[in-house]
Structure formats: C-alpha cells, structure tokens
Amino acid sequence: MDKLLELINQNSEFTTAQLAAMLGESEESITNKIKNYKEKGVIKGYKALIDWDKVPDSGVKAIIELKVTPKPETGFDDIAKIVMSYDNVENVYLAASSRYDLVATVKGETIQEIAEFVSKRLSTLDAVIGTATNFVLTQYKEGGVVFYDEDDEDEQRSLIL
Amino acid sequence: MDYSKFLNEKVQGIKPSGIRKFFDIANEMDHVISLSIGEPDFTTPWHVRQEGIESLRRGHTWYSPNRGFMELRSQISNYFARRFNVEYNPETEIVVTVGGSEALDLCLRTLIDTGDEVLIPQPSFVCYEPMTVMAGGKPVIIETKAENEFRLTAEEVEKHITPKTKLLILPFPNNPTGAVMRRTHLEEIAKVVEKHNILVLSDEIYAELTYGKERHVSFADIKGMKERTIVVNGFSKSYAMTGWRLGYALGPEEIISQMLKLHQYAIMSAPTTAQYAAIEALKHGDSDIERMRSEYDIRRRLIVDELCRMGLTCFEPEGAFYVFPSIQISGMTSEEFCEKLIFAQHVAIVPGTAFGECGEGFARVSYSYSLKHIKEALERIERFVNEQK
Numbered sequence: 001m002d003k004l005l006e007l008i009n010q011n012s013e014f015t016t017a018q019l020a021a022m023l024g025e026s027e028e029s030i031t032n033k034i035k036n037y038k039e040k041g042v043i044k045g046y047k048a049l050i051d052w053d054k055v056p057d058s059g060v061k062a063i064i065e066l067k068v069t070p071k072p073e074t075g076f077d078d079i080a081k082i083v084m085s086y087d088n089v090e091n092v093y094l095a096a097s098s099r100y101d102l103v104a105t106v107k108g109e110t111i112q113e114i115a116e117f118v119s120k121r122l123s124t125l126d127a128v129i130g131t132a133t134n135f136v137l138t139q140y141k142e143g144g145v146v147f148y149d150e151d152d153e154d155e156q157r158s159l160i161l
Numbered sequence: 162m163d164y165s166k167f168l169n170e171k172v173q174g175i176k177p178s179g180i181r182k183f184f185d186i187a188n189e190m191d192h193v194i195s196l197s198i199g200e201p202d203f204t205t206p207w208h209v210r211q212e213g214i215e216s217l218r219r220g221h222t223w224y225s226p227n228r229g230f231m232e233l234r235s236q237i238s239n240y241f242a243r244r245f246n247v248e249y250n251p252e253t254e255i256v257v258t259v260g261g262s263e264a265l266d267l268c269l270r271t272l273i274d275t276g277d278e279v280l281i282p283q284p285s286f287v288c289y290e291p292m293t294v295m296a297g298g299k300p301v302i303i304e305t306k307a308e309n310e311f312r313l314t315a316e317e318v319e320k321h322i323t324p325k326t327k328l329l330i331l332p333f334p335n336n337p338t339g340a341v342m343r344r345t346h347l348e349e350i351a352k353v354v355e356k357h358n359i360l361v362l363s364d365e366i367y368a369e370l371t372y373g374k375e376r377h378v379s380f381a382d383i384k385g386m387k388e389r390t391i392v393v394n395g396f397s398k399s400y401a402m403t404g405w406r407l408g409y410a411l412g413p414e415e416i417i418s419q420m421l422k423l424h425q426y427a428i429m430s431a432p433t434t435a436q437y438a439a440i441e442a443l444k445h446g447d448s449d450i451e452r453m454r455s456e457y458d459i460r461r462r463l464i465v466d467e468l469c470r471m472g473l474t475c476f477e478p479e480g481a482f483y484v485f486p487s488i489q490i491s492g493m494t495s496e497e498f499c500e501k502l503i504f505a506q507h508v509a510i511v512p513g514t515a516f517g518e519c520g521e522g523f524a525r526v527s528y529s530y531s532l533k534h535i536k537e538a539l540e541r542i543e544r545f546v547n548e549q550k
Contacts, residue, residue, distance in 0.1 A: 003459070007459070007532075010532065010533075011532060011533060011536070013536075014536070017466070017470075018463055018466070018467070018536075021462050021463055021465075021466030021467070022459045022460075022462045022463045022466075023459070023462075024462060157198050157200060157202070
C-alpha cells in the first residue's frame with residue numbers, strides 16, 4: 001500500500017513539505033500524487049475526527065444490523081442504496097455474516113428518534129426481513145484514533161537515565 | 162549521622178545523570194510534550210509477549226543456566242551470523258546479561274586494572290564514564306565533532322593513546338548523535354587498535370536501527386578485530402523489549418569466561434521469562450524489526466527536515482532514534498535553551514551536555530514517539546525559536 005495514503009489517513013494535517021520530507025520525495029511529486037488520488041476518487045475528502053461524547057447534546061449513535069433478501073439482478077446493492085440515502089446514516093457495509101447482511105451506523109438526537117427511524121424507515125422496506133439495533137454507549141476508538149484513554153502516550157515510560 | 166566516611170569515595174564522586182533534571186521538571190508540569198525518552202514507543206511484538214506468557218503458564222519459573230539458555234545462545238549465534246556476518250560459538254563465546262548495560266559493566270570490570278586508561282568518545286551514552294571509574298580505570302574522553310558527522314576518526318584515537326591505554330569504547334550507532342560508522346571508518350580505527358595492541362568494547366545496541374543505504378557493520382566483522390572485540394548487543398532497542406532486561410556480550414572465550422564469573426556471582430542469571438520471549442524474537446522477529454525501523458525512518462525524516470527549516474540545523478543522523486540539532490542560533494547554552502523551552506512551550510528535550518561537555522551547543526531530540534506527538538512538539542519548538550528571534 002502507498003505509504004502516502006497511510007500517512008494522510010493517520011493525519012490529514014501534514015503539510016505537503018512534511019509529507020515530502022517523510023517519504024523522501026519532492027513536494028511536487030506529493031502534490032501530483034494527491035491530485036491524482038482525488039481525481040481517481042481514492043481520496044474522497046478530509047474531515048475532522050470528533051469525540052462526540054465530549055460535546056453536550058450531541059445525540060446518540062446506533063449500529064443497525066439488517067437481514068435482507070437480495071434481489072436477483074442487483075443483489076444487495078439496491079437496498080444498500082436506499083439505506084445510505086438517509087442523511088442520518090453515516091456508514092453502510094455489506095457483511096459476510098450468517099446473522100445479517102447489511103450493517104449501518106445511524107446518528108440521532110435521542111434513542112427514541114433512532115428507534116422510530118428503524119421501525120418506520122428500515123424495517124418497512126420490502127427486502128428487509130429483520131433488524132437489530134445496537135445503541136453505542138461509549139466510543140473508545142474511531143478512525144484509528146483512541147478517544148477513551150487520553151493519557152499522554154509516554155506516561156507509562158519512565159526516564160531512567 | 163555523617164555517612165560520607167562510610168560511603169565509597171568513587172561512588173560519591175559520580176555525578177547523577179544530566180538527563181534526569183529535565184525529566185523532573187517535566188514531571189511537575191501539565192501538558193508537557195516530551196521528546197526526551199530513549200526507549201522505543203512500540204510495545205514488544207505480540208507473538209514475543211505470548212511466548213513469555215506461555216513460559217509462565219507452563220511454570221518455567223526457575224533460574225536459567227548462568228550463561229543463559231543454550232537455545233537462546235544458539236539463536237543469538239545464528240542471528241549474529243545472519244545479520245552481521247560474524248560467527249560466535251554459543252557454548253563459549255556468548256553470555257546473556259541483564260540488558261546491554263550489565264554486559265558493559267562486566268566487560269569493564271573484567272578488563273580494567275587500577276590506572277588503566279579507557280578511551281571514551283563523546284557525546285555518548287552516560288554510563289561509560291562512571292562504569293570506568295568504578296572499575297578503577299581512568300576515562301580518557303575523545304570529543305567527536307559535528308563537522309565529521311560525529312564519527313570517531315583514527316587520528317583522534319591515536320592522539321589519545323598512551324602506554325596505559327587498554328580499551329577503546331566504540332558507541333555506534335550513537336546515542337545521542339545518531340552517528341554511524343561505515344566499514345571504511347572502522348577499518349581505519351582497526352589499524353590503530355592493532356598497532357597499539359588495545360581492545361575494543363563495541364556497544365552495538367542500536368545495530369538494527371540504521372537508515373542509510375548501508376546496514377550496520379559490526380566492529381568484529383573487520384579483519385583481525387574479532388579477537389580484540391567484545392560486542393555488546395541486546396533486545397531492548399531492536400525488538401522494543403526494554404522492560405524485559407535482556408542483553409548479551411559476544412567475544413573471545415578467554416574474556417567471556419572471566420566475565421561469566423562476575424555475572425555468576427553478582428547476577429546469577431538473566432531473567433528466565435525474558436529469555437523464552439527473546440528466543441521467539443530471534444526466530445520470528447526479523448519482520449518486526451523492519452516494521453519499526455521503517456516507522457522510525459519516516460519520523461526521522463520529518464524531524465530533521467523541520468528542525469533544519471527552523472534553523473536548528475542537524476546533520477542527517479543515520480542510526481538510533483535521536484537527532485542532535487545545533488541550538489547555537491539561539492545564542493544560549495544547551496542547558497538554558499532546554500530549560501527555557503520547557504518553561505515557555507512545555508517541550509522536554511535533553512541538553513547535549515548531558516552526554517559530555519562537547520555536547521555544548523546541541524540538544525538531543527528523540528523520535529521514539531508517534532507522528533502526531535512529534536508534529537505537535539515541532540510546532541511548539543518552532544514557536545519558541547521564533548519568539549527568541
């Protein structure tokens with residue numbers, strides 16, 4: 001895998017100069033590669049990683065499992081498209097599992113709101129055979145970043161000499 | 162009660178490590194970002210930890226043989242031949258120790274008689290001087306220079322040799338400068354060593370952490386030098402195993418067997434659990450070394466580039482996980498610079514003088530930290546440098 005992608009996946013705030021230094025390439029080459037990745041749709045965008053647990057009234061999150069009957073031609077794609085068309089749906093995955101087929105994460109103001117969304121919008125879809133809603137209580141890690149334990153990383157290392 | 166008449170004079174004469182001071186200041190403050198620690202930030206690879214756990218589960222909790230388990234010594238022998246091209250007999254030429262530090266101490270106490278001179282290049286790790294003093298030897302400091310990229314030159318060695326010189330300590334890849342010695346440099350040193358009939362204690366604990374095109378060359382791999390060299394290495398830096406406390410010495414049977422006596426009486430044997438884990442590391446850990454090395458390399462490039470850009474120029478270090486930038490642009494001494502930096506921006510780095518007087522004008526910056534951490538620390542250092550202008 002391209003080290004450049006690994007680095008900006010870790011932290012999108014590196015400057016082009018910093019990335020160039022780290023990878024031993026010219027700034028121009030980094031700029032071109034990033035441009036290329038954007039054009040090809042590899043890099044879809046940059047956004048902030050927010051620890052919503054620290055934001056008052058930031059609502060709740062749930063992981064919804066959906067058991068689905070696939071369509072003969074399009075398989076799971078059609079139903080996935082419908083699920084992802086809702087703004088409060090953050091992620092949609094097709095899973096290799098015997099219990100369910102699609103997994104979606106959903107944001108809402110309250111537990112009731114999400115419960116209502118599942119029962120009224122998702123369960124009622126023709127292809128959906130069953131749903132299971134898992135409410136998120138604590139977000140420990142997101143996008144490779146640990147949210148839960150914010151102790152200084154070297155706190156456990158002692159300077160001995 | 163006055164204890165001074167009870168305490169050993171040599172011990173009382175030893176200065177505490179200069180790295181500590183800034184760490185103590187840092188400990189008193191909130192939100193300090195430290196680039197001062199000299200151990201890997203990685204945890205020991207999981208498969209290695211697992212072998213340690215497994216050995217405990219099976220109840221392997223007894224002493225090991227004094228020299229260390231035979232299987233471990235065989236693996237060390239294989240490893241050293243595989244990675245550094247030098248063969249050691251696991252039966253007679255290897256002793257497993259409590260970290261590389263014990264091996265250094267054993268070696269000095271085994272070789273040095275009262276008044277013998279020991280050549281110590283500086284800046285370097287803080288323990289060589291006090292250990293030499295405690296062994297009854299006289300430390301003779303050789304100052305390496307920034308214009309030589311902190312390499313030791315044969316002329317400098319020769320200049321410091323007297324009839325009393327017995328041993329040269331060779332601390333490369335170097336803590337704190339990151340300097341490495343290439344084969345040609347070692348060959349030059351070897352000529353002087355041969356000519357003046359002295360021995361070499363080669364501290365190669367950072368052997369696996371080199372970043373240039375050329376890999377580390379062991380001094381024992383230089384023609385004629387194996388019989389004159391005690392190599393010290395260990396698991397701490399290469400496999401991120403500092404807390405396991407495991408190192409080793411390799412050398413001529415006649416020397417190792419004498420070191421073994423001291424080890425036997427003072428230590429008995431290295432930690433058993435650590436030895437089981439280390440066998441696994443040597444058998445299946447080459448890819449872990451590579452993974453960590455390439456991660457350090459990225460950090461190293463970032464930190465060198467950024468420091469140079471802010472005017473804290475440094476030559477490109479090719480080994481260990483330290484950069485040794487010049488802070489002379491600030492007009493301050495190393496101590497002042499580091500002290501002001503920690504109070505103004507809460508960033509802890511170590512003044513170069515902690516590693517010898519010739520470290521004046523420099524500071525040691527460790528990059529055994531995550532990129533996120535390094536990036537933040539660099540931003541603070543830059544703010545500090547700009548405020549001083």
